[in-house]
Amino acid sequence: MPTLRLALCQVNPSVGDISGNAEHVRAWTRRAADAGAQLVLFPEMMLTGYPVEDLVFRRSFVAASKAALDRLAADLAADGLGELPVVVGYLDADGPPQVSGDAEPGRGARNAAALLHRGEVVARYFKHHLPNYGVFDEDRYFVPGGMLTVVRLGGVDVALTICEDLWQAGGPFAAARQVGVGLVVNINGSPYELNKDDIRLPLVRRRAAEAGATIAYVNMIGGQDELVFEGDSMIVAADGTLLTRAPQFVEHLLVHDVALPEATERGAHPAAGETDGVELADGLRVVRRTVDSIPPAPTGPAAAGGVIEPVADEAEVWQALVLGLRDYVDKNRFPSVVLGLSGGIDSAVVAAIAVDALGADRVVGVSLPSQHSSEHSREDAADLAKRTGLDYRIEPIQPMVDTFLANMSLSGIAVENLQARVRGVILMALSNQEGHLVLTTGNKSELAVGYSTLYGDSVGGFNPIKDVWKTLVWRLAKWRNAEAARLGGTPPIPENSIGKPPSAELSPGQLDSDTLPDYDVLDPILIGYIDGDLGREGLVASGHTPAMVDKVLRMVDTAEYKRRQSAPGTKISMKAFGRDRRLPITNRWREHG
């Protein structure tokens, strides 16, 4: 049985930075070679980043991806790395992009993988199963591939697959069993969802059994707008044994020696030809390629990548939020961020995330007190600043609020919202003056019921916790403080911000509980309605009282949201780490009684 040393490069590409991504491949291939690798794997759409959305329709972009692939093959050879086979994801096209319904059937843009060797593109594979649900729209962009690409290298037959190919039964994994391969490579741009790692491992095991082969699963990491990619790369043997598994949310070179069946042993391989001519699962045709030589088996001890232990949910979410924010700021080249500090839990958690992501010297926190701000709010904001070391400012809003009130006749909600909007204007002025990105701090629960001010506290270019329910915000705060204490550091979040009852402080003595149900009651209903697509009956059946269900659904659907904001024209994303809801704004469907 041959042994291959595999190197899974769990790296962080940037969308659109084709030359930078290619440089990244060269640098990591060098590292893999230094570790004795005999086959190197990079994630899905490595050269372009993922997802590129409608850039697919720009011919210049597709051409740049294809040219970069050829240049990369040549550059690797020039680097002295030509003997080492490298699998890399890229954007290909064998026809014009499918921009309307009358495109040529079966031809168009492709989500592709290539195997590079000795300066050449030795093999190509086009993703067969295209995801078109949740955050994915790949039927919009790509034409599905119809071939199973099998490369013989180092005496082993290796099939190439991409991401969703793993998530659907049949297709390339079933076909791989039919032709009898030893290893299936699966390259990914698989976004993070809470607990997705818990379903990923069993899924890889199921496909390993289906293919009767070892699976090398490599995923990217990084933040891309509203998505976070988590890594969690792994190798699973044909019998389901987890051989090695990489940590989440960090770049990582996972090098591991894998014993694989010799191609001729399997008895299923005719002489390599262009295709076998046999129809496989899903109508796939096999395309065979051969790599004549690979680097010799390394001497010395076997390489073992180790198996990372799963972490607590709170740790996982925290790392996802930190990575998502860091990449949004850095990939868009913002020098720093600014946010309002109210003394409450939401802004405290966002500040702590920002400091973890960027360092305290790149975070500006502004206290924006009004006449309704309590003494403890100002103290808690100052305490947070001291604990985290961020750049702390105080900008009282009362003079501006008073001037508006002196020049207009406003009352009630209009006065409440005015205060939030003056804060927004101040933060945006600091952004314009000093270059910071403004961070928004509304949690998902209050966004869902409209308990926020449009163009007020909703001002900002990025909201790290917009997909985090309020009850999870509290859990995150407690976890982060405990983690600091465990490591002997300063807990960043004031205990008082965690313990006190939440308040918008826009009118005297105001509390969230004046308007909203307790978050312990509210959040499960919101989760069922928004994430679970449950209707009124389904929510009542899962144990909520009809009156409470009606109250919450009415808030979400119309009343509170409209009354407070007066302008529903901005779609609120209800995405929850990969669960994306797209709902009409103009919509008279009402679940509530």
Added chain:
Amino acid sequence: MPTLRLALCQVNPSVGDISGNAEHVRAWTRRAADAGAQLVLFPEMMLTGYPVEDLVFRRSFVAASKAALDRLAADLAADGLGELPVVVGYLDADGPPQVSGDAEPGRGARNAAALLHRGEVVARYFKHHLPNYGVFDEDRYFVPGGMLTVVRLGGVDVALTICEDLWQAGGPFAAARQVGVGLVVNINGSPYELNKDDIRLPLVRRRAAEAGATIAYVNMIGGQDELVFEGDSMIVAADGTLLTRAPQFVEHLLVHDVALPEATERGAHPAAGETDGVELADGLRVVRRTVDSIPPAPTGPAAAGGVIEPVADEAEVWQALVLGLRDYVDKNRFPSVVLGLSGGIDSAVVAAIAVDALGADRVVGVSLPSQHSSEHSREDAADLAKRTGLDYRIEPIQPMVDTFLANMSLSGIAVENLQARVRGVILMALSNQEGHLVLTTGNKSELAVGYSTLYGDSVGGFNPIKDVWKTLVWRLAKWRNAEAARLGGTPPIPENSIGKPPSAELSPGQLDSDTLPDYDVLDPILIGYIDGDLGREGLVASGHTPAMVDKVLRMVDTAEYKRRQSAPGTKISMKAFGRDRRLPITNRWREHG
């Protein structure tokens, strides 16, 4: 040859208002019956409205659509209309909605049509070709149908099809020829695009030839968020003759007598069975149903719907903008709108659209002068108010601007943007206080290059001209004034607003041309880049100078946009009446040199 009196109901459904839409069907079926109709047709997804987006995934919503269809059939019979066959679009499902990749193949939610008769659902059809480009995401929502539904009524074989079935070759139209039908019904939710009517008629003619049958094409009208449906319903004979065509953008009952071949004359029909068992184009199976009797042929003169003449582009766009705004306001139940009036062309055009859509008594225009506002700006705003009769207010911003400046150290762009943001706060305060929806007035050219202030002039729930290039804004203004003069009314837009050089008036003597190329130069480049997906080379090849292309692309991609806004987190929709661009925010791809 039998003659059938067809009634095409070009109506305006509301998304989510299932019971209201059903009532609309009953009322219009009554009107059709009164006109002697023998077959009545309503648009795609008539019962639910279109598009319903992720409401498809809510079981309660699907169940409500199916129940409403059965109830509608019974109600029509109870209304004494049971003899009259009615075709109506609705949402069906024959399996759980496809929310992830592992749904049951071939089963799921359906974009469906039903034929109702004598209180029963006599026939169903599931849309075969699903559009998944531009504004359409139907692969996300629906499973394609695999049958050709043919109903024999009044001696004629009638095939049912839905919208995209017409836009792609093959499928139900080709199958309809194979089984030899006399009439193909095509029900639509087809959104407006500039000049789409010019390609629609030739397309219907091509399909009539393909099917060898008359086509009855019925489309909805109305606004739904960012879409406008235009109507343009028509009947085209098998030989391509346009028999009748309805006006755009208004509800209309199009009644027309059509001579159709008798089913038995065609010689292609075996005895009606469940299916013929023959495989047709695209693998479709035929499903046959029979309606035993229909209302008798009316006596008296033949019904002729007439053929509407096409209108000028400006008239078409103006009507689309008016309808889109009216429905957004009314379907969301806003009492009125408010907008800032600068004296410039953009706000003047938006005000004129709003008055046409809602009436002057539902439009509030606010002049928000600063120290940089010229005398002519104030005069032009007042002149517009007088011409249109809208509710005119003046709210000077200088006291608030001065208070911010006294309390913060701001300069340059920060001071410019501050003025726009104070205006936004004032408009939102009026919205909260009085209940108006705030209208935004930025044109598509300035949005594309970032020549606007985030949370300043971008504040608002709806922007009627966000998909209108600046050069088209001017053309619209001139057309609307000429139209008023032609009809003997008052031209709504001051000539001075049309003729003067555009300026943001945020600093002394500022003009758009200080920063931007002339709009006659800018717009063609933007159209090529954004609507046409042309890259730098393609733009240069189409005649623009490389330097100008680089300047404009740099503005669009990064520089101006970021510098002025400091927060690119809000995706700008680049939709142009049905052309939708979805681009990553975090994106390092650069076309420009």
